[in-house]
Amino acid sequence: MSSIKLYPPKPKQVYFFGTCLVDLFYPDAGMAGIQLLEHEGIEVIFPQDQTCCGQPAYTSGYQDQAREVAAAQLKLFPENHLIVLPSGSCAGMMREHYPELFTGQPEETRAKDIASRVYELTEFLLHVCHIQIEDKGEPIKVAMHTSCSARREMGLGEVGPALLRKMDNVELVEQARIKECCGFGGAFSVRHPEISGAMVTDKVEAIDATGADTMITSDCGCMMNITGAAEHIKSQEIKSQGKGGSFNGEHIASFLWRRCHES
């Protein structure tokens, strides 16, 4: 991205929006995100009434329903704190699409205000907190998959790798066609399973080829997709004595917290 974004100084308090995928499938990533922020001396407020940003309905074309759900989220952040999300995709929904979704609606002003306060977790840690990283983990080789929303909608393609490069014992390797989509795309993976399947199978192959032990991502949709495919390939390969799909997946927040504070 050529545009330069100005980041605010580190605040005392933030709101944390966990996202529904993290909530149900990867709560550890959410907890790690909260703990990383707290370790930066920030008080984290987690509104218990939060649910989903509305993106699944929005990208499926059900904008009336997306708006209903998004309107409920707009009520969760009454104070002027910044809002941090451990997902480029959901952050992109709130930052880029809320203003448009509420154009001409009574909530328009509030939607714009909230959009302007939204940050993705890794950009917040890197650019707002200027996080100091002390890697205490064992040497490890990792590949990073940045979600398309984080990369293109939010312009954060360099943020995840920059954090990983701060870790002394982490070797970051780059998979072929690193910018290509993993094939998740929300409802796309179910509506067009064959295309999505072909895409994720290629993605697993590319990551496998790097010899990475772990695939790091900051979006749980991609994680569910890529690790699910890797596990599937591995189970097939065990039968055929092959070696495919032999890496794990981990959210970047869990990875950072585990290696810097739990090792």
Added chain:
Amino acid sequence: MSHNQSVKEFHPRVHNAIANPQIRANFRKAMDGLMDKRQQAFPSDDELERTRELAAAIRLRALAKLPELLEKLEANLTAQGIKVHWAEDGDEACKIILDICQQKKAKSVIKGKSMVSEEMELNHYLEKHGIEALESDLGEYIVQLAEETPSHIIMPAIHKNTDQISDLMHEKTGTKKSRDVEYLTAEARQQLRERFEKADIGVSGVNFAVAETGTLCLVENEGNGRLTTTVPPVHIAVTGIEKVVENLEDVAPLLSILTRSATGQHITTYFNMISSPRKEGELDGPEEVHLVLVDSGRSNIYQDDELLDTLRCIRCGACMNHCPVYTRIGGHAYGHTYPGPIGSILMPHLVGMDDAKDLPSASSLCGACGEVCPVKIPIPKLLVRLREESVAGNSDHANSVVKGRGVKRNRVESLVWKGWAKMHKHGGLYRTGTGLATVFRGLVPSNLGAWTNCRTAPKLAASTLHQQVKARQQEKAAQDKNQGEPS
């Protein structure tokens, strides 16, 4: 031949394409090469972004003044001796071209590359009326020999490899089987030169129609476009009404960003600018030049502020070159004249949502198309808009101009989304639902239909983030309380 390939439905076509390793390999190789070349053609991000800004502004200005510019174009062309025709749709445009052919007693038409003529299925129409229509662009010629349609808007035969083309030419034209591309190209040159000499009419497309000077611009590498527009006694150019630009100077940045985005060339071999038929004393060029302006739904797209951006397109094909879906399934699987992301936002307007209902959903919304578009069309946003149109999911768009709005809406799916919204707009309901889900997570089947064909099923966590945060808070509160009490 119809653009809707023999298989009528989208999913079976996709299935066939995905299952065909040759198609997968041909497209992967070609798209990797094209992406790489484009990258090299834009060494400076700053220059690229500013040129995109300029190109987008030029196209938007042209659209803002579209009716005046079309009239000006018509007036200038007419004054310079080029006859202008208007067609509401492809059928009308075909009829206009047939009338000219019949007036001229033409038996054979030679064609330069034109996607609008593909859209109109002009070859088929002319042949039905006893007029031979021969494609002269090498890629189009190959596709025509194979009785297929283009699988890419810039590189029509990209789905075939050299062996396949060699076999095809051998079978249809008697050339030797050879992997020598120079030989195959030279043979095609010879075959087509004879036809150029004899053709009664040349039909071409238009890349930019300049209103200021009444000039029709054509971009090409082979020279077949120049032959088509120079050798036969009559030249008919056919184009969509949106291809007009205001000034001659507008053409320079558009040309530069078009060729670099399309194939990574800093310019094509030929840029051919035509402003009149052969003048008194000139020794070549057609005696008669016609321009057919085709609407086919474009003026309908024009009505809507958001959809309007579709008309900025300069047909470079970069969106398909960078599309991970197009790369996997190729152009034919889309089943329409324009494949890839641009096709998915254009075809629903040209043929109606009824016939193109699966296209807007055939994207992971990864944004690669929007990122490379030289005129900054927000393609992902338009894909979402058309998904909404297909299910009529936004009550704000009730009086939409999209033909076939709501064609995909069904009771079950809308009920599902209504239920989803109900649960997700109440924090309490959501927490109860997700809490229950984690309790019964052992019951989630390992077979989740389409998802688990190539993935394991996702595993619900033992407790939600909501629960973990709450538990932590309670623990902390208890600790604070304990610490506060005197021991």
Added chain:
Amino acid sequence: MSARDAILNRLRHRRDGALTAPVSDFSVVTEKQWSPAEKRDLFQQKIESVHGEVHRVRHDNWLEKLKHLLAEKQVKNLLTPQKAQVGLDVRAELSESDIALLAYDQPIEGWKAELFSHVDAAITDVRSAIAETGTLVLWPDADQPRLMSLVPPIHFAILDADQLKNTFHEVITSERWGATEKGGEGMPTNALLISGPSKTADIEQTLAYGVHGPKELIVLIRE
């Protein structure tokens, strides 16, 4: 209502109201400027990158070089202008040689078969050239018609170094190609940009030259 009126009517009565045109900032194009020496180098580099052949010559030796090239390429006949200075010079120099000097002196209809099958090469001058893209600019006319630079397998183009412009945009604006009411000269029947020999990559992305037009484009830059 005619199709024309119906279409224009729909465009004029837009549902979402009239549009405003954004400002076009051409600075990204106009700021591209090089010195004369840089322009020559850039032109040569760009046109050679697409298989064009470039020879730098002087005004007093270019005909020598041309004769040498004609011999090397085994050109038996050369389609040569009759009025342009380049044509007059070539005719004077080669009148005694073995190479037949052909003239495009009748409408194409009278000699299509001959032009298509029996002409080895043609020579033309150019109106100007573009450094940024390695491009020749031609305005064909009765003396140097459109097919001259297209149909024969070899095209020789004679360019003077001081004809080099920075960009296509500069060509259009500095040569006043625009509409006459804006002070321009208006456009000819056909204006052409030529950047290399005819080529195609339609067979598996493999480049092949001379698919419909010349297989060789040879540019003599007179310095």
